[in-house]
Amino acid sequence: MKITVIGTGYVGLVSGVCFSELGNEVICVDKIGAKIEQLQRGEVPIYEPGLQPLITANQDRGNLNFTTDLNLSVKQSDIIIIAVGTPSLPNGQADLSYIELAAQEIGQAMNSYKIIVTKSTVPVGTNEKIKDTISRHTQEAFDIASVPEFLREGTAIQDTMNPDRIIIGTDSKRAEEVLTQLHQPLTDNIIATDIRSAEMIKYASNAFLATKISFINEIANICEKVGADVTKVAHGMGYDKRIGSSFLKAGIGYGGSCFPKDTQALIQIAGQMDYDFKLLKSVVEVNRDQRLNIIRMLESLMGDLAGKMVGIWGLAFKPETDDVRDSPAFEIISELLKRGARVKAYDPVATENFKMQYGDDGIVYCKSAREAAWQADALCILTEWNEFQQISLPDIESWLKSPYLIDGRNIHDEEQLAETQLVYYSIGRPGMNKGVREHAPVLLL
Missing domain, CATH: 1.10.1040.10 (N-(1-d-carboxylethyl)-l-norvaline Dehydrogenase; domain 2)
Known part of the structure; x- marks a missing residue:
């Protein structure tokens, strides 16, 4: 099948690449020229394990192309997938401006029957608005469908190629049959429903x-x-x-x-x-509030945090991604700096993204886990990267100035801890919390 995917973020890029891997002819479209040029060179603008080899392989086969030309891409395709961002507005509502613009441009480019698929996460009723917008700009026949994604960053390829289920929301039998055929190589668990239910799912x-x-x-x-x-x-x-x-x-x-x-x-x-x-x-x-447990424990252990050096391991919101959007590290580091603490931070892949969003004020960005922990008054583990789990607790103890280790992801076990004099706090494991009751009895009452 000939497919255009509009948007090359996590959802759009991974979806487009995986559909090309299935043998479809895929064009991925984005307005950001620098990103498209990067993808055309076979480079990946996001950190996602396994994605880069698939891009290169399918470019070589001729199944996958990248362009900024939405008009031509729509004309050349039978299925148009909308995968643009729907960020939050200040009031918490989804910003649908990118959806509206994509629908308008699709309508203007239409030259024959198309199936318009929304993969972006949108409020209930949005696909009906997409249909109205496209209709105002074309006389061509088309159908719309909601096919929400359920991929996880860090395992996006696996989730796309081996989904638990595929939801197809449409009022068109023709569109349902085509989209079922498109997704059948992935799973037999294909659920057809109305559009509003698909949006709500x-x-x-x-x-x-x-x-x-x-x-x-x-x-x-x-x-x-x-x-x-x-x-x-x-x-x-x-x-x-x-x-x-x-x-x-x-x-x-x-x-x-x-x-x-x-x-x-x-x-x-x-x-x-x-x-x-x-x-x-x-x-x-x-x-x-859960994020602030880290701050409360640090204050209970060390008192006033002003002037204290706190090491941070992990800036991404989860391992195997460089995505820092709404990462707990933002709020935790902000609270530390408000209290006058100094911060040294390290992440295997997300440091540059974090620095672009947060800046340099009050943070020393380190090139290794050891550097971030070295001579720190306390160390906080905020992301459960394998790299951190492989570092021994005796090594961590030898690097720290003071023996305080706050494990926000419960990555360490009791056997390792017994070999050290660390004061160790983890989440919901009081039997593992070594030395904490002696140092912070009030918090644990």
Whole structure:
């Protein structure tokens, strides 16, 4: 099939590359000329394991092309996939300006029947607005469909090529049959539904996963009070098929480009319908507060943080990505600097992205984990990179000026800890927290 993908962010680029890997003729379009030139050279503007070799292979086969010419791309394709950004507005609503512009330009370029597919995460009813916009700019026949994505950054190729399910929302039997054929090489779990339900499935799925994360973090906070181990609690819960084990890992909360944006958008969608989504508001509040546990523990252990040097390991919101959007590191580092602390930070791949968004004020960006920990008064682990897990606790102890290690992702175990004199705090594992009760008894009451 001949496909145009509009937008070369995570969703658009990965989707386009994977469709080309299936043998389709794919054109990826973006307005940013520098990004297109980079992709044409076979270079990848995002860090995503496995993506670069697929780009090169499919460019060589002639299945994959990159251009800024949306008009020509639409004319040459049968399926047009909209995968542009829908960032949050200040009030939490999704910004649909890029969607509106893409729909307008598609309509102006139409020269025959097309299937217009929305992969961008959009509020319920948006596809109907897309249809209206395109109709105002063309007399050609077309159908619209909502096919939401469920990929995870860091495992985006695997998620796209081996999806749990494909949701196809459309009121056109013709479009449904074509899109089913397109996705059948990926999975037999193809669910056809109406457009509004497909739009809602995406928001509901992300909101539920965010709820699981906030729930297990609340359980972790209770575990610290009652002396239970949240990792064992989550393990026991996960065997229940009604609950499942995924997204039950306690820590410092979720971040990234999807969960924060989509939870806020769904709250706004509900509010526009005069419905107060109390549960999801609590999920957001819990997630925001969970990040501050790091600050509270540091202050309990060391008192006034003014002048203290704090090492930070991890700036990306999760491992295997350079995405720092709404990373917990932003808020944690901001709070440290407000309290007069000095910060040394290191991330294997996300440092430049973090620096572009945050700047240099008060932060020393380091080139290695050792440099960030060296002679620090405390070290905080904010992202569970494999690199950090492979560094021994005795080595960390030898690098630090003071023995305080705050493990915001629970990456270390008791056996390693026993070999050190570190004062160690993790999330929801009071039995693992070595020396913390002696140094910070008030916080743990």
